[in-house]
């Protein structure tokens with residue numbers, strides 16, 4: 001281990017494509033977390049990396065496989081974040097590794113807009129086949145989720161000749177200028193970064209835990225539609241953009257009926273329904289795409305995170321007539337659909353089918369939900385347990401004493417969520433928080449996580465919850 005910044009002596013430059021020892025799928029701590037080598041790297045980092053870039057857990061990773069991260073101190077951590085829903089197929093998925101290695105040797109870049117290559121076409125063929133679009137579909141590839149969302153808006157505006165974009169409370173769509181405008185939460189995503197793009201309007205979301213008791217999805221949709229019609233005007237709306245299960249905003253799953261009612265309103269009013277499946281896509285929620293659960297057929301779907309096993313790739317897939325409305329050359333980018341990222345996607349999509357990751361996500365749901373509900377029964381500060389597939393969360397709230405028993409309130413307990421997360425980190429389990437109020441712990445394991453490893457992570461979580469929250 002070196003503490004100099006000389007790249008030749010840095011551990012990061014260690015090469016080697018030879019056979020590697022497989023990483024045993026167990027949690028194992030050999031130092032405190034973070035350990036001394038991670039702490040030394042953190043010192044180097046603080047000297048040169050902008051403070052604007054944060055990290056949940058300053059543990060520097062050396063290798064990863066399956067659902068285990070190995071840090072520079074030799075600790076093995078259980079990854080319940082999957083790099084924010086990216087490595088759905090597990091770290092170092094062999095199909096992804098093999099295809100990437102081959103592609104790197106063949107060529108790494110030509111720019112599809114200059115001289116095209118088959119891998120891009122093959123990824124679009126797969127996306128068109130998988131996405132729940134009605135009728136013929138086409139796709140276009142980009143690099144990041146934000147870019148995919150920006151392009152979906154460009155396409156929708158061009159196709160409809162309208163300007164207005166409708167988004168929802170608690171939405172997260174990215175960090176570029178247009179997508180910051182679409183994202184709801186000010187801190188940390190927007191504060192001080194304006195002025196933001198115009199013609200973005202926010203409607204109320206269906207949030208069963210916080211909505212009036214018994215409010216149906218149809219009623220929540222009517223509430224949103226009333227806002228859209230009164231404040232935007234139905235004939236002004238180019239598109240309604242929504243995450244079928246909200247991600248950063250708190251893993252909020254709208255009440256059944258909400259998404260179909262919004263999609264029907266769009267169809268009736270000539271607006272496009274855009275499902276932002278950047279976080280929910282690729283088997284994460286127990287369907288290939290989350291909007292399949294209610295049979296919703298979006299006009300456009302945005303995708304990124306889980307598509308390429310960790311390489312940066314994003315896309316928009318949608319109705320062919322809409323995707324083709326844009327003039328030639330109107331969409332693109334230097335790196336969009338990079339051949340190495342496309343090769344990774346082909347490996348990841350193959351793994352998703354061969355390993356039945358849709359089924360795997362449902363198995364994770366079954367295993368985890370039972371444990372989370374059992375914990376909720378012991379700790380009323382877990383106000384809500386929710387999510388689908390391997391996209392699950394607990395919302396932590398303050399409690400009040402009522403007739404000698406503790407009961408949940410709606411008041412967020414961000415400190416409680418942070419304490420649970422910190423205890424998990426110290427014990428070697430990577431957990432993430434999210435939510436408009438910062439009080440949601442979210443769980444996004446690789447879908448391939450082994451049952452014994454998941455159980456071990458849940459034991460750690462249980463201990464953390466029982467000590468952080470009052471009984």
Ligand SMILES: *Cc1c(COP(=O)(O)O)cnc(C)c1O
Pocket residue numbers: 143144145146147149172173174175243247248276277278279280304305
């Ligand atoms: C992460 C995310 C984005 C932004 O993706 P980046 O690749 O970080 O730009 C957009 N939408 C949703 C729903 C996301 O979860």
